[in-house]
Every structure is written in structure tokens, then in C-alpha cells.
Amino acid sequence: MGFLAPLFLFGALAIALPIWLHRLQTQSSDRQSFSSAMLLETTEERVHLQKKLKYLVLLALRIALLLMIALAFAKPFLIRPPGSLTAGAAGTHLILVDTSVSMSRAGAFDQAIAVAGQAIDDVPPGALLQVLDVDDALHIGSSLSADKSDHRAAVSRLRVSALRLDFGSAMAAVDRLAESLPPPVTLHMISDFQGSAMPVRFADVVPSRVTRLIPHVVGTGAPFNWSVKFVRETAEGLDVGLFGFGDRERLADVELLLNGEVVEMRGLSETGPVTLRFTDLQYEQGDNRIQVRINTDDDLAADNQWFHVVENEPPASVPLITLNRGGLPVTYLSAALESDAGQSYHVEPLVIGEFDARVLGRYRWALLDDIGAIDEELDHALTAYLQNGGNLLAFSGIRAASSSILPVTGHRLSAATVDIGGSEFQSPGQIDTSHPVLAQTEGWHTVNVSRTIPIEVQAADQVLIRLENKQPFLIERRIGAGRLLLLLNGLDNRWNDLPLRPVFVSFIIETAGYLSGINEISKTYTTGASLPLSLVGNASGQVVDPDGNTVLSLADTTRAQQIKLDKPGFYEVYTSQDNMLVAANIDPRESDLTRISQELLDRWQDATARLDGIVAGQPGTVEPEPVELWHWLLFILAMVVIAESMLGNTYLAPLARANR
Structure with missing residues (x-):
């Protein structure tokens, strides 16, 4: 036993206090004068055993109370010997089998299974064993035990995957596992030791908690x-x-x-x-x-x-919410979108008051030529559309300028429209070129603005473009799961000449790619990659793998998901907004079957053989673990307090009645 704070033991000297107090209580201070004791009859002295026993027990409890307090503050601890999972000198042996794609080469995996079985047989008696397999992640094949039959069965269940192995990530995962295992830890690594699996830094393949690495190379020979x-x-x-x-x-x-x-x-x-x-x-x-x-x-x-x-695909339909299907905004936006060589679009004008707002749910993104033109019903519909993951590019025309609060965003206009004055114009002065919409656009300085709609910028706004007078010109806001891009000017040639400038076309094309998600969607992935369903148009849905099996359960189809593509082939993705086909392929790095050199393998083995001064082959010991006892002392202290209170009340009650 030891103490973390032994100086508190001096507090045990306080036991002198109850001893002194109890001693005072036994000396009667009530003395009476008496003339002579010669006339008194001689009797035997009566001793109240029960009362005296209570007195002694009460004294013992009070002494114990003070001792418990002193001990608790001193924080005693015991040294617990190693537990039942103690491997002694034999330590722990990890059987790690490579199950990445390259192990499917002719005869390699069958050889690996045989080598793993032999490695299990060769582990000394009493040693702990655990079977692991690794591809793009570390998987535990069996529980830690000394039963070799369980581990042989685990090895027989291993299969080659379609995923890539990185030795650096694998060794980091083994290191985390070895931290909780009885040392010394011996790692039997069974692999083709493919050169393309080596990380850039050699230090990444050297585990710090593995005492010994025993490599077993399979699939030898000159591959083609x-x-x-x-x-x-x-x-x-x-x-x-x-x-x-x-x-x-x-x-x-x-x-x-x-x-x-x-x-x-x-x-x-x-x-x-x-x-x-x-x-x-x-x-x-x-x-x-x-x-x-x-x-x-x-x-x-x-x-x-x-x-x-x-x-x-045929041209993608983009709804344009407007009051005039033949207006200039419809003409300008249609021409800009139809000029996109990479993705074809078809602008579909939706006249306010003549369409059912529920149709917006069919589209990934929409256009609005004047945010001030919508009524209260459409305001609520657009807000719900954005909340559910839709995206919107809106402009602020003449009707927006006459509003005190902009629909959808709730922006307050800080004043009426500001006339720049005379023949002077403002141009965009501050442009956030790090934003995807603006990164590939050039020529904003050529745009002339004669009037602006000044708004009070809110905390949720990201100002992407400011004019030279610091007024915001383009802002972005996240509303629920959707994005809103708001250009604080119109497209009718009254207050600016943006639609006449080349930058307008590139701005609209980049905005289309950004809001539609086309720029983020890839049709081809590497096995092991994750596919967020939100890129397909909705965060929830269903996926059918290359074998025709549904990937998600019924409950999972209603939740946001990221699907791991762990098989090569075509995946069919279905969401409420869109369907999509994606392809997954074996990582090309797995195709190079050239293994690492013997020199590098020897260096790896030698580097792993040193761990904090422990050399491979020396018997390891499990460090004893200290167990603090103050928690139990507090519990005992509480029991003593309760017992002392109850006994003290019964002992002092007769004295209190006698004094009354």
C-alpha cells in the first residue's frame, strides 16, 4: 500500500480529542459534603455493563471517523497485480492478414491462409492470440484469447476485398490496438508487401507499441x-x-x-x-x-x-420565376445558360400566380428575376424549398426596391434606392475570388452600376461582392439545407449593364454548376470511396449495388447517408429528386504487383524491433496498476458517521433527561 498525499496522515493525531473528551466525561464533577461514612452500609459497586459498552463503542466510532478522514485525504492505493489476460514472457501475438485487391493474384491468398495457420501453430503455449485482417481499414477477426482453434476458424473465414491497402494507415491502426494489449506484442504480417502500399514517410510504417515484426511474404515470383x-x-x-x-x-x-x-x-x-x-x-x-x-x-x-x-441527358430544365415570360431577364438568363458547352440547360419560365409552387420540389435549383415580385404564399413556398435543400439565384429589381423588407431573406432596406448621381457609376470593388461562383469569372470591374438597393447585412450573410462605395452587390446565405445567392440589382438594363458584359455569361454558368451540384458530382469513383446522397439531390434515398442488392435498410432510406462503394461495378442511386448511375473501380495502384525490396523489408523489421529500449525476443512484463482506495474510504466514512449519530443519540438521551 502507498499514499499519494502522505502528509495528510498527520491529521490522524486528531484522535486525541475524542479520547480527552471522553476521559473528562468519566470524572464526575458533582461532589457533595457528607459528615461521616461510618453509618453507611457497605455494598458492592454496581457497574452498568451495557452503558459502558455503548460508551466504548461510541469512542471507537469517533476515533474511526477521524482516522477515515485523514486516510481519505492521504489517498491510499494498492498495487494490483496483472489481470487474467497476462501473457507473461510469451506476450501477445497478432496474426495480420492482408486482404486487399492485390492478394487475389494467382495462389497468393491461399498461400496466405496456410501461412496464417502455421503462424498460429507456432505461437508458444500460454501466449495470447488475435486474428486481424486489413485492406483500407483494420478489421478484428477473433477475440483476444489463447484458444488456437478459435483463431484458425477466424482465418478460414477471411476473404479478399476490392479495397486498397496503405501500410502507413494499417500500422497506425495496429498501434492503437496494441496499446491495450499485454506486452510484448509480436506482429505476424502476412502480405505480398506491395510496393505501391508504402507511404511517403518510412516512419509511418514503424509502430511504436509493437515489439517485434515477423513478415511472411506470399505471392512471390515475377508477376505479369x-x-x-x-x-x-x-x-x-x-x-x-x-x-x-x-x-x-x-x-x-x-x-x-x-x-x-x-x-x-x-x-x-x-x-x-x-x-x-x-x-x-x-x-x-x-x-x-x-x-x-x-x-x-x-x-x-x-x-x-x-x-x-x-x-x-437532354437539356436540364431550370425554372425561372417571373412576372413576364417575355421580359429581358428571361432573354438574358436563357441565352447565358444555353451557351454552356459543358452542360445544356433549358430555362422554363414560371409566371407568378399561374403555377403550383409545389412543382419546385422537382428541381435542384431555380431562378427568380425579382425577389420583390413574389406574394406571401410564394414567399413561404420558396422558404420551404430552400429549407429542404433547394437552391435559388435571385435578383432584386424595381419591385424589390419598393419593399421595406425583402421576402424570403427578411433583409431590411436601410434606405430607398441610392442614386449614384449624375453620369457617375460604381463598379464592383471587393470580389471574393475564393468562392466557387467567382473563382473562374473575370471582368467585374467593367460593370457599371447607377443605382443600388442598400440592405442591412445580417450575421448569416456572406458578402461575395461589394461595390466601390462598400454597398453589398452579391450575397450568399444558407437557409436550412439550401443556398440562396442574391444579386442586389435587376436585369432590365435600368440600373446596371451587367447582362451586356461577358462576365455575366461566365457568372451564370458558374452559378448553375454551383447551385445544381454538377461541379461536385463525379460519375466514377475508386472502391472504398464514400458517396454522399446529398450530391444526387437529396440526403436520403436508396442505393442498389453492382450485385443488385439494396445497400440501405428501410429505416436508413429516410436518413442522410454516405454510402461506401466497396465493390467494383455500377451503383444505382435513387432519391426523391433524381436518379443517378455511378461507377466504382479498383484503385489502379493495386495493379502494380511489384513488392518492396528485401532491403527495405529488413529495415522495416529492424526498426520495429526497438521499442523504448525493449529488444525483440526479451521477455516483457505487464506493469502493475495502482488502484486508489479513497472512494471506498468515503463510503466507509459515511457509514461511520451514520452509526456514530445513532449511537450518540441513544447514549446521551438518558443524561439529557436527568439534567431536566
Whole structure:
């Protein structure tokens, strides 16, 4: 036993106080004069045993009370010996099996299973064991125990995944696990030790809590492998990049499938980078499934196909809320959006008072040519649209200038419209070019503004453009799950010449990509990546994997989700706003089967063999763990206080009655 604060033990000297007080109580101070004791009859002295026992117990309780207080403040502790999971000199042995894509090469994984079983058999008796497997994350295959049969069964259940391994991330995860294991920790790592899995820094693969690394290399020999590096869309069709590793004499046939049908086949007879060009492809309307398939007898079949999605969509409809379907704002916005070479749009004018506001839920984003023109009903509908994840680009025309409070945003106008005065104009002076809408736009300084609509900027506003007089010109605000971009001027050529400047076209195109989410959506992913459903148009929905199985449960379909794409192939994504097809492919880095050099592997093993001065092979010990006792002393102290109070009341009650 020890004490964390031993000086408080001097407080135990306070036990002298109850001893002194009790001693005073036994000496009677009530003495009476008496003439002579000769006439008194001799009797035996009567002793009240029960009363004396209570007296002694009460004294003991008061002494114990003071002792408990002193001990509690001194914080005593006991040294607890190592618990039941003590491995002694044998320590803990971790059997780590690589299950990444490259382990599916011919014979490698079967060899890994056999080596893992032999490693379990070779672990000394009494040692603790745990089976782990690793791809893009560390997975626990069995519980920590000395039962070898459980671990053999865990090894037999392992399967190769479609994910990539990074040795740096794997060793960091092993280090976190080893922190709670009885030392010394020996790591049996069974892998093909692929060179592309090594991190940039060598220090990242050296775990600090592993005493010994025993590498087991599988899949040896000179590998040969063909792989697809990329599929790229061109104006003429598709370019397919391939790479061959190893033997130059092996041949391969490359098939291009469009929506499940083989449309062309090419032959390969050389290694190194090769680009094949496929032209005159007839795409169907909507998402087209492209699959490139390599027919060969190389060592890694998992990367012999590549999936790609080609969009052939009709122009996307964009609702434009307006009072005049033939007005200048409709003309300017339609012309700007239809000039986008990367994405085609069709502006659909919705005249205020002539459409059902519920149709807005069909669109990812919308346009509003004068925010001051909407009525109270449409104000509520647009607010709900934004709250639910819709996006809006709004302008402030003449009707907005006549309002005291702007609809939707609630901005108060600080004054009437400000006339710049005379023939003078203001131009944008401060532009936030870090924002996605403005990063690719140039020429704002050429815009002339004669009148402005001054508003009181609110805390939720992000001012993207200010005029030279510091008045806000373009602001953004998040409303619920949606975004609102508000340009504080109109498009009718009265107060500015923005629609006549080239910057207007680039601004509208960049805004379309930003609010529609087109710039954020990718059709091709690497296995292991996560797909947020919110990019498809809604935070909730359902996903069908390449095998035709639904990924989400019924309850999960109503919640925001990020789907991990853990299989190669096509995923079908369904949300309330849109459907989408995405492709997932094996990470190209897994295709290079070249393993790390023996020199680097030896260096890795030697670096792991040193841990805080403990050399691999020396028996490790489990440090004893101190257990503080003051919590229990406080509990005992409370019991003593209760007992002392009850006994003190019964002992002092007769004296109190006698004094009355």
C-alpha cells in the first residue's frame, strides 16, 4: 500500500480529542459534603455493563471517523497485480492478414491462409492470440484469447476485398490496438508487401507499441499484369488507357461494352502505357454504361475490367420565376445558360400566380428575376424549398426596391434606392475570388452600376461582392439545407449593364454548376470511396449495388447517408429528386504487383524491433496498476458517521433527561 498525499496522515493525531473528551466525561464533577461514612452500609459497586459498552463503542466510532478522514485525504492505493489476460514472457501475438485487391493474384491468398495457420501453430503455449485482417481499414477477426482453434476458424473465414491497402494507415491502426494489449506484442504480417502500399514517410510504417515484426511474404515470383488506367471521354468517342507490367510476350484482347453489348474488340501485344481510341459510339439517352474488359491470363484478374458512365441527358430544365415570360431577364438568363458547352440547360419560365409552387420540389435549383415580385404564399413556398435543400439565384429589381423588407431573406432596406448621381457609376470593388461562383469569372470591374438597393447585412450573410462605395452587390446565405445567392440589382438594363458584359455569361454558368451540384458530382469513383446522397439531390434515398442488392435498410432510406462503394461495378442511386448511375473501380495502384525490396523489408523489421529500449525476443512484463482506495474510504466514512449519530443519540438521551 502507498499514499499519494502522505502528509495528510498527520491529521490522524486528531484522535486525541475524542479520547480527552471522553476521559473528562468519566470524572464526575458533582461532589457533595457528607459528615461521616461510618453509618453507611457497605455494598458492592454496581457497574452498568451495557452503558459502558455503548460508551466504548461510541469512542471507537469517533476515533474511526477521524482516522477515515485523514486516510481519505492521504489517498491510499494498492498495487494490483496483472489481470487474467497476462501473457507473461510469451506476450501477445497478432496474426495480420492482408486482404486487399492485390492478394487475389494467382495462389497468393491461399498461400496466405496456410501461412496464417502455421503462424498460429507456432505461437508458444500460454501466449495470447488475435486474428486481424486489413485492406483500407483494420478489421478484428477473433477475440483476444489463447484458444488456437478459435483463431484458425477466424482465418478460414477471411476473404479478399476490392479495397486498397496503405501500410502507413494499417500500422497506425495496429498501434492503437496494441496499446491495450499485454506486452510484448509480436506482429505476424502476412502480405505480398506491395510496393505501391508504402507511404511517403518510412516512419509511418514503424509502430511504436509493437515489439517485434515477423513478415511472411506470399505471392512471390515475377508477376505479369494488364490493367486499365483510365477511360476518358472525347469529342470523337472514348480514349482507354492501359498498362502492362512484366512479360512482353503475353497477349490480351480488349473489349468495349456499351450498355452490356460488345461494340468493339482490340488486340494488345506490348507492355507499357497504351491508349486505345474508340469512335462513333451511339449513346442512348440518359446514363450509358461503359465497360472495358481485358481478356488475358495475367496474374491479377480483379483489375481486368473498368466501369465508366457517359451521360447523354437532354437539356436540364431550370425554372425561372417571373412576372413576364417575355421580359429581358428571361432573354438574358436563357441565352447565358444555353451557351454552356459543358452542360445544356433549358430555362422554363414560371409566371407568378399561374403555377403550383409545389412543382419546385422537382428541381435542384431555380431562378427568380425579382425577389420583390413574389406574394406571401410564394414567399413561404420558396422558404420551404430552400429549407429542404433547394437552391435559388435571385435578383432584386424595381419591385424589390419598393419593399421595406425583402421576402424570403427578411433583409431590411436601410434606405430607398441610392442614386449614384449624375453620369457617375460604381463598379464592383471587393470580389471574393475564393468562392466557387467567382473563382473562374473575370471582368467585374467593367460593370457599371447607377443605382443600388442598400440592405442591412445580417450575421448569416456572406458578402461575395461589394461595390466601390462598400454597398453589398452579391450575397450568399444558407437557409436550412439550401443556398440562396442574391444579386442586389435587376436585369432590365435600368440600373446596371451587367447582362451586356461577358462576365455575366461566365457568372451564370458558374452559378448553375454551383447551385445544381454538377461541379461536385463525379460519375466514377475508386472502391472504398464514400458517396454522399446529398450530391444526387437529396440526403436520403436508396442505393442498389453492382450485385443488385439494396445497400440501405428501410429505416436508413429516410436518413442522410454516405454510402461506401466497396465493390467494383455500377451503383444505382435513387432519391426523391433524381436518379443517378455511378461507377466504382479498383484503385489502379493495386495493379502494380511489384513488392518492396528485401532491403527495405529488413529495415522495416529492424526498426520495429526497438521499442523504448525493449529488444525483440526479451521477455516483457505487464506493469502493475495502482488502484486508489479513497472512494471506498468515503463510503466507509459515511457509514461511520451514520452509526456514530445513532449511537450518540441513544447514549446521551438518558443524561439529557436527568439534567431536566
